[in-house]
Amino acid sequence: MKLPALLRLSPRLTPYVLLSPFVILFCVFGMFPLAFSLYLAFQSWEPTSGLSAMQFVALDNFAFALQDEWFWKSLKNTGWLAVASGVPQHLVALPLAAFIHTRFKRLRNGVVGAYFLPYITSTVAIAILFSSLFSKDFGLVNQGLLALFGGPPIDWLGAPENIKPAIAMIVFWRYVGFNVVLYLAALQTIPQDLYEAATMDGAGRLQQFFFITLPSIKPMIFFGVTLSVIGGLQIFEEPFILTGGRGGSDQAGMTTAIYLYRMAFDFNDFGAASAMSWLLFLVVVVLTWLTNLAFKPRP
Numbered sequence: 001m002k003l004p005a006l007l008r009l010s011p012r013l014t015p016y017v018l019l020s021p022f023v024i025l026f027c028v029f030g031m032f033p034l035a036f037s038l039y040l041a042f043q044s045w046e047p048t049s050g051l052s053a054m055q056f057v058a059l060d061n062f063a064f065a066l067q068d069e070w071f072w073k074s075l076k077n078t079g080w081l082a083v084a085s086g087v088p089q090h091l092v093a094l095p096l097a098a099f100i101h102t103r104f105k106r107l108r109n110g111v112v113g114a115y116f117l118p119y120i121t122s123t124v125a126i127a128i129l130f131s132s133l134f135s136k137d138f139g140l141v142n143q144g145l146l147a148l149f150g151g152p153p154i155d156w157l158g159a160p161e162n163i164k165p166a167i168a169m170i171v172f173w174r175y176v177g178f179n180v181v182l183y184l185a186a187l188q189t190i191p192q193d194l195y196e197a198a199t200m201d202g203a204g205r206l207q208q209f210f211f212i213t214l215p216s217i218k219p220m221i222f223f224g225v226t227l228s229v230i231g232g233l234q235i236f237e238e239p240f241i242l243t244g245g246r247g248g249s250d251q252a253g254m255t256t257a258i259y260l261y262r263m264a265f266d267f268n269d270f271g272a273a274s275a276m277s278w279l280l281f282l283v284v285v286v287l288t289w290l291t292n293l294a295f296k297p298r299p
């Protein structure tokens with residue numbers, strides 16, 4: 001049965017028609033929010049007053065953000081958490097992936113799945129679980145530490161000096177399995193002939209790791225580190241749930257993403273929140289560029 005002439009598409013137009021649903025959705029839910037956020041960064045606007053209440057304020061929102069002590073404190077908290085949770089992820093994931101690759105054959109998929117499970121588990125469920133584990137009086141973490149070392153229980157989620165380490169441990173536990181999967185996939189692409197030739201030349205396991213494994217998976221290390229930098233600077237769910245959305249005592253767990261959320265929905269200042277979001281974007285761009293520079297091949 002032939003289609004009517006009006007419903008027939010020429011071969012030249014067919015690709016555009018097939019791509020149009022994605023393009024439309026991307027423009028509506030991707031490009032428009034970005035453009036509107038950039039527009040809001042130069043406006044003073046309280047959403048309850050309607051769109052007509054917008055007032056152009058030029059760079060005032062950016063000036064306010066750069067002078068805001070809470071904004072700088074949130075950046076420091078975010079940087080601390082990104083380093084404290086991101087660096088150990090890769091220091092543990094890389095040798096762990098190498099160990100799984102060499103020692104596990106038949107059970108490899110099951111072991112990798114166990115490490116990957118926290119990554120695909122609901123963030124809310126993880127945060128609620130660790131809220132119980134880090135409980136001062138009845139948490140299993142304190143019970144275990146008391147049994148091993150004794151001393152008074154630690155107030156993980158109440159004392160300002162303990163909030164960031166607790167959050168960093170949760171983020172590390174959740175994402176280390178994701179990096180293990182990345183590195184394991186890269187390790188499986190290295191030709192076995194390289195290791196056999198190195199063994200015949202008398203190279204030990206450590207020499208093979210540093211002179212064959214690491215150079216071969218360097219692109220994947222760059223990819224994983226870049227994802228950690230971007231994700232670490234945008235961390236939101238874990239500290240938001242653990243601190244009740246307020247950042248905890250002395251705002252010790254308030255990341256920049258949480259402060260943006262509070263600025264917009266608690267303080268009703270969408271203009272300042274948009275300006276801060278674009279400043280955070282610049283920080284992400286600069287650190288990503290520095291990461292790329294660090295992994296760039298030397299002449």
